[in-house]
Amino acid sequence: MTTTVEAAEDLEELPHPAEDEDIPVPPGAARTLLRELLGPHRRRIAGAMLVILVQQAALQAGPLLVAVAMDRGIPALRDHRSGPLIAVIAAYLGCAGVSTLLQRAFIRLSGRINQDILLDLRGRIFRHAQRLSLDFHERYTSGRIISRATSDVDALRELLAEGLQELLTVILSVFYITVVLLLMDWRLGLAALVSFLPMYLIIRSFRRRSLRVYRRSRTAVAAVIVRFTETMNGIRPVQAFRREAANDESFGVVNRQSAAATADGLLEMARYVGLSRATANTWITGVVVLGAFLVTDGSLELGVLTAFVLYLRRLYDPIDQLAMFLNSYQSAAAALEKMAGLLAHEPTVAEPAAPAELPATTIKGREVAFHGVRFAYRTGKEVLPSFDLVLPAGQTTAVVGATGAGKSTLAKLLARFYDPTSGRLTLDGIDLRELSTAELRRGVVMVTQESFLFSGTVAENIAIGRPGATRAEVEQAAREIGAYEFISELPDGFDTDVRKRGGRISAGQRQLVAFARALLADPAVLILDEATSSLDVPGEQAVQRAMRTVLAGRTAVIIAHRLSTVEIADRVLVMEQGRIVEDGTPADLISGQGHFADLHQAWRDSLV
Template sequence: MSGSSNGTGSSTGAGTGTGLKDREQDPAEAEEPQLPVAATTPEGEDIPVPPGAPRALLRSLMGPHRRRIVLAILMIVLQQAALQVGPLLVSIAIDRGIPALRDHDAGPLIAITAGYLGCAAVATLLQRAFIRLSGLINQDILLEVRQRIFRHAQLLSLDFHERYTSGRIISRATSDVDAVRELLNEGLQELLSVALQILYISGLLLVLDWRLGLVSIASAVPVFLLQRAYRLRSKEIYRRSRTAVATVIVRFTETMNGIRPVQAFRREEANEAAFGIANAEYSKSNADSMQSMARFVFSARATANVWIVGVVLWGAYLVSERELQLGVLAAFVLYLRRLFDPIDQLAMFVNSYQSAAAALEKIAGLLAHEPSVPEPVRPVPLPAQPEGSHAGREIVFEEVGFSYRTGKQVLPPFSLRLPSGQSVAVVGATGAGKSTLAKLLARFYDPTGGRVLLDGVDLRELATAELRRGVVMVTQESFLFSGTVADNIAVGRPGATREEVEDAAKAIGADAFIRALPEGYDTDVRKRGGRISAGQRQLVAFARALLADPSVLILDEATSSLDVPGERAVQEAMRTVLAGRTAVIIAHRLSTVEIADRVLVMEQGRIVEDGTPADLIAGTGRFSRLHEAWRDSLV
């Protein structure tokens, strides 16, 4: 064991009452403030997006619905064809139906009218069918997107969640998905309709009169240039908008999650100011997008109206010269109005498209982000143990070193062996590396050098499910899910019977307080376990860990919220719980060391003392001085 010496550590203040305070904060965690105040990690920093990821995501989402998408496109093609026949029939009615009516022949006009009504009915029915089918496709795609975000976010490694706030992930699953929904529900239908409308009308105009047709089609050039300039401007605006709305959600969720310290430290005004800045930026980006759209619509409308006037004047001249029929000119006017009317729709589509494209980019970035602790391709099983055995497993740190992504070394290379069934307490000052050692053992991180072995198997070669069954960590957070006390204990082993759940609670000393609750084991602990005290939440977490029946148990400051009597009761129960198991105990209070077989003292990532509690107390090193100061504080 490297760095193991007896009595070489330097002394630190022991504090009063609780001995060595152990509240280690990793550099990655240090980027997230303990209070949601104005000075936070820059919100502009976002998840990188690999090239082509948004297109790949879109293809994967639409692939399973390919046949239904083709059918929907066919419906809208036929619907637009039926719709665009109308002005052509009006032209025929003017040039042929009315003259026939003057000759007392109503047949052509009746046939034209019936055809017009029939086309309108077909167009309406096809649009209804398209809306229903596209709606089903869109909902299936959105359901899959949300499911993927939720599934992938749970698989991402701890360092990702320590770097990016939960509000940012919530933004991906809410506001960004909503932006994609708006495009799918309305934008794509408008785009298909406008594109087909332009195609059909252009062809019909050329058929009716190639001269006026070419002049009319030429109007698309200035409108296209205006649309392109608008699209380029709005692209950057909507990227800012997606980042801004994510910041708003982050500010809100951080403040609500930290409402107790916010109120305790009177941070309401500072948080409101920070939220106001984020909200104003979001409002400004929305205002910029509306202003940009207004400029485009005005410019495009003016261009269209000028062009229509020019076409009508030239057409009137051709009619006066008997080179064009009046009905054809009427059809031209109707078609030109239909050609330019979608300008507003086109602007709205570009708006929806840019917003959805920016949202899809951020969603794709999240889904393309690979876990830094990947699942092994070919998992290696742990050596089998006798059925029903509570035997622990041997842990070996083999030249293990660790640095966070900042490059700062937290644990210099070290080697350490923890025999099967041994309880080891790890103590040291804040930042000494204790919690990092525990996270490496639980494989929340992978070492940047060396290997961590469990019964001779590298943790990186173990399937995550098998590792989580064999190694369980109880932290000071003692997070409880909404639901009953029994449900929260059963998290340790979902298939456990009610009797097994209650036995675990009894073994840990939690049965009495649970039965005193209004509905006993069926009491709903509510959000984050807020209905019961912090100490009671830790007892429930201990019962959960016991029910899981792991070979290796990690206690990371797990008794920090218990009072002295509660801690004593848990320690008595833990003697039974830890029997035969390998345990690593990150000690908050030196009293916790009493149940350990061995003590490791860490300083600046190194093990500076290693021995039994009795041997270290009898020595003259760091632990001895800490223990003496703690004992004096109890007098």
């Protein structure tokens, strides 16, 4: 029964058919990000540019040397002078060798730069995603963030690895060849340059059309990752409620949308390549015909025309390379835009400019006070109307109420996952907004119902509470909580890998590990959010014993549905529609005629 209820709760967390909106991108954010990524590598980029500049000069000398061989070397050979032709051949081989070596050097240098940029970018995304406030992660699915760090980064990698080299090759080829053509024969050179106008129009049309396609493609890919990730995370309710067919249908929708966007991109590229090749072939034919007339009337040498044809082929062949670059560029531009939007998104819970420090105290707990605190979510719905509340240092306060009463929101404000819409929340008189995150996390710790454990050993998971703790301190925390015995019985004791989400141990054992983590952190304020709601009776009793240990002397807030958990509290707050409707000791409220007394009686009746 418990499994079915948990599965039903998990099922509510699965994504709905309407995916969440894209993260907004501030104007200029993509360009700013690109400058920040390239900035530290300016010197190496300049060196790579110099290498490719010389490499292209050596490569483009080939047709010119062919012309010299035909018009100078071969006539000299007929006169029994082989020196000019040998010199031209040697120069040709030398240029080819230099071009090959410099190409290799450019690929190695640019490859190192690319990997450093991608390493920096992935790290930025990971670090920034951890900094973003809870409201961001509740509005945007984890799959969308994963898409930024995977498929979007891969799109940029393809551009950096291949696209930029293709672009540089095209630009330098066009520059070198244009100069040489004009110097060889200005008439044919101008005829070739006229072709740049229709080529420009074709490229501009492709760029505009494909950018829209690739923006849609990046969104579609993110939707596929979101659907896949969220479904796998909710695999238990999926199987429990036989959602496989429905999920397959919804995944098919986003999968087909992604395939359609990719197909549209390929069609745009095919259209571009077809038009550009037709234009190039038409112009080459025209230039060759014009050159033939000039050769026949003696105003142009045959070797020059041959070199011209070779150069024209080299001038128009990179058009296909340009198409591949534009293909990679549009995809990478759309991806960079989305990554820039994520990185430009600032946490709503901001670090203070001049952080304050909590005053020294001789007791474990600290006073918590809500002064005119009001909270509403971004949708505008008010969850907590303005209220005042003081929790004395060392007091354990239980907060009860129906689902949606505002209990967890109150806890999230105290943990500063959110800031109040108005009012102040203080810790020993200091506004939480004045404390650095590190200072706040040392003073306030939250233990949730999920008791999330990371892949790794039991000891590593406990030590999250205080990373600098010794092994002896970790084991002592487990012993005080009552977790030492079951941990010692695990296959490798404290070195046992709990695996994904702590799946190797039971829910009650995960809760005890979470309490050991909290005890080791030694906070002044401890928040327990539904800490026993998913446990059976023996597990709940073990956790309650641990709770008494960890709560001793601390200021504590317990969010609870089970009234058995409330019995250890010094004070009970009953919430209804965001308001505190009852406030008193458990004994006083039970003996009264209020809502808590009714809840308590209903609970006792359920035990009979």
